[in-house]
Amino acid sequence: MLHQAGYQAYLVGGGVRDLLLGQQPKDFDVTTNATPEQVKALFRRCRLIGRRFRLAHVLVQREQIEVATFRSGEAAEQSEQGMIVRDNRYGTIAQDALRRDFTLNALYFNSMDGTLTDYVGGLEDLRQGVIRLIGDPRQRYIEDPVRLLRAVRFVTKLGCQLAPETEAPLFELGHLLDAVPAARLTDEVLKLFMSGKAVATFQQLEHYGLLAILFRQTTEHLALADDLITRPLIEQGLLNSDQRVAQGLPITPAFLFAVLLWATVRRAARHLQANGTDPYPALHQAADSVLAQQNQVIALPKRFSAMTRDIWAMQFSFQTTKSRRAARLVRHPKFRAAYDFMLLRAQVGDVDAAIADWWTRYQARHGPAPSRARRKR
Ligand code: ATP
Ligand code: MG
Secondary structure, three states, rough: OOOOOOOOEEEHHHHHHHHOOOOOOOOOOOOOOOOOOHHHHHHOOEEEEEEEEEEEEEEOOOOEEEEEEEOOOOOEEEEOOOOEEOOOOOOHHHHHHHHOEEEEHOOEOOOOOEEEEEEEHHHHHHHEEEEEEEEOOHHHHHHEEEEEHHHHHHHHOOOOOOOOHHHHHHOOHHHHHHHHHHHHHHHHHHHHHOOHHHHHEEEHHHHHOOOHHHHHHHHHHHHOOOOOHHHHHHHHHHHHHHHHHHHOOOOOHHHHHHHHHHHHHHHHHHHHHHHHOOOHHHHHHHHHHHHHHHHOOOOOOHHHHHHHHHHHHEEEEOOOOOHHHHHHHOOOHHHHHHHHHHHHHOOOOOOOOHHHHHHHHHHHOOOOOOOHHHHOO
């Protein structure tokens, strides 16, 4: 369509990269010399989005395709710290290649003649399995600190290695993420943990000291020597989640956050209890304060944080095995998630096996059907 109208148009980014790696592309991004307004004029089902980065979303046979105009990257508007706040200066395809993040994300496929254009050595890096930032790595991370997390994501997703100059700043520049708006960080962090590679992601983030920026409370808790539950709980929880993704089962960020922050919440709750608060209100207050702190960095949408809170609150109710209360609990809309979380705790010795067994038998007779049939997210 763009071609027919006389514009240049290329497939670029993850779609091209994944195809060349023999992986199933998640989506396709198109880049063109047409401006967003010109793109909009061509397609009936098209909307323009983005401020920092203006794009056209085009619906083609129920697939949403992102169409971006070649950017020059130069003279992009920057904050005082050197972060790009807006980049809508249009340029040539060669300039567009240079403002992309990694070389293997800057391969341009022309569907008209089947040619692949490579301005930055991306093909060679792809062959070698190397993730390499285009240009001066430090500067590119400073421009957009989210690239730190993208580097980690592509390592775990593609099973590639970071080039040494691309890797080194990861250890040092994590603090730059503090300046990234929570909404954008949330998107990237959820992509990282929902990808089916959550175990590897967690290890990498910890390795580079990035976990401490994203989940400070969790990191601090993990550093406490007296706690033998937290790490196994997180590792097992992330593993279960990866296995669900591999089986095509749905996962929810609410559960991941419940796993990552549980130990912190319980610690805070115990502290409140020691100061005279009753156990149940203590759990709620602790949940509030832990979620509020976490929200300053990663703004989990309300519907998810509400569910995280429900999962935690129900852990309290699982302690009693009385049929009348149980009957009420199994009807709770988030019972299944809370029950799964309790089983996870039992797996690592955080809940009595006898209690877990009781609930397993009880919910088999009275509980809701397993979540298998539910649609993803
Ligand atoms: P996936 O879709 O598998 O998550 P992707 O590489 O397609 O991976 P997108 O976020 O869809 O990632 O971005 C599409 C392309 O846009 C990237 O391949 C890259 O060329 C460019 N890009 C995305 N984010 C950035 C960024 N922060 N800095 C520079 N270029 C970027
Ligand atoms: Mg993509």
